[in-house]
Amino acid sequence: MTRYLLGAAVALTLASPALAQRDAPVGARVDKLESEMRAVQRKVFPGGAGMMVEPQIAPSAPNPVEAAGVPASGAITDLSARVTSLEQQLASMTGQIEQGQYRLRQLEDQFAEYRKATDAKLAAPPAATPVQPVGGPDVTVPEAPEPAGDKSAANSANVTRPSTGDGAEDGYLYGFRLWEAKRYGDAVTALKKVVADYPKSRRASYAQNLIGRAYLDDGKPSLASIAFYDNYKKFPDGERAPDSLYYLGSALVKLDKAADACKVYGELVDVYGATISAKMKADVAKARVAAKCK
Incomplete structure (x- = not known):
């Protein structure tokens, strides 16, 4: 033992x-x-004041004394x-x-x-010569109301510049008269100066929109699309921002980009649907049909 x-x-x-x-x-x-x-x-838990998740078990109860010769x-x-x-x-x-x-x-x-895709589609001009859309009627571009200018001056070769003392108003009306006289290049130059010199004026939105109209009427839809998009991007609260979205859709249709035009029409309704006129809503509806939007 x-x-x-x-x-x-x-x-x-x-x-x-x-x-x-x-x-x-x-x-x-x-x-x-x-x-x-x-x-x-x-x-x-940043700043959790010592927050700590404890192990999901409790310490085991002490084991009873085991038989002699067996390790605990x-x-x-x-x-x-x-x-x-x-x-x-x-x-x-x-x-x-x-x-x-x-x-x-x-x-x-x-x-x-x-x-990246949106900027590339809406802001960058295409590398190739614009192709007119094949099949389906083109979108009819409605005449948005513009302030009346001097009709006799606008229809003549010598367009006169107003001189009221208001630089933004005079510059815009001058560009408008040039546009009415179909002097599109001169109109663009005059209107760009208004946007650059008077970006805080309400006429900046008018001028930027009319730049796009001048390009569109001059058969340059790619440049027009850039001008319209810039107006929406720079002056989203401007009085001509909805018009620019509408004409942007027209320019994209002319560039054979009907699918993108449909997205623009959708954006116009989503952003400005509660404030645009009944005529504008009807024009957008017709444009969507013409572009075969779903």
């Missing part, structure tokens, strides 16, 4: 260092995982359970963060592509 007890004591003495060695790596893993978990949660394993079991819980939570949180970042990158890429 004495020999047996002595042998058991020796066995327990030898087993204790072994248990300590098994304990050390698990404890290090726990410390490392808890540190990583806190770092992840600081990223997920309660501490190892508890640490292993903590490691497993921490690893699962860390993997879950890391996956959620990565998914959120991926979706954000997707949205940013889609929006960048949308802006």
Whole structure:
């Protein structure tokens, strides 16, 4: 019996260092995982005042005294359970963060592509010579009301420039008279000066729109589309912004870009549908039919 007890004591003495060695790596893993978990949660809950998700297990109850000769394993079991819980939570949180970042990158890429495509279609003139649309009637361009000028002067070769003391008004009326006299190049030059010199004037929207009209009437729909788009982009609250969207659609139809014209007509209704006149709404409806918009 004495020999047996002595042998058991020796066995327990030898087993204790072994248990300590098994304990050390698990404890290090726990410390490392808890540190990583806190770092992840600081990223997920910035300023969270110490917010911390605890492992989803409770420490196990003390094991009853085991039979002599069998090493106690309660501490190892508890640490292993903590490691497993921490690893699962860390993997879950890391996956959620990565998914959120991926979706954000997707949205940013889609929006960048949308802006790039829109600018390329509406702002850049085509490289090739514009082709007139094949099949289907062209969109009828309605005459938007413009302030009355000096008809006798506008119909003559010598267009006179008004001199009322209001530079923006005089410049616009002069460009309008040149346009009426079909001197489109001169009209564009005069109207561009109004936009450059008086961008805060209400006549800037009128002048930019009439620049597009002059290009359109002069058989230059690509330049007209740029002028109309610029008016909508620079002066969205201007009095001629809705007209510019309408004529932009007309210019795009002339460039054989009916699908883009339909998008522009949709934009016109969405943005200005509550404020445009009944006649404009009817003109847009006719233009959509002519462009075969869905």
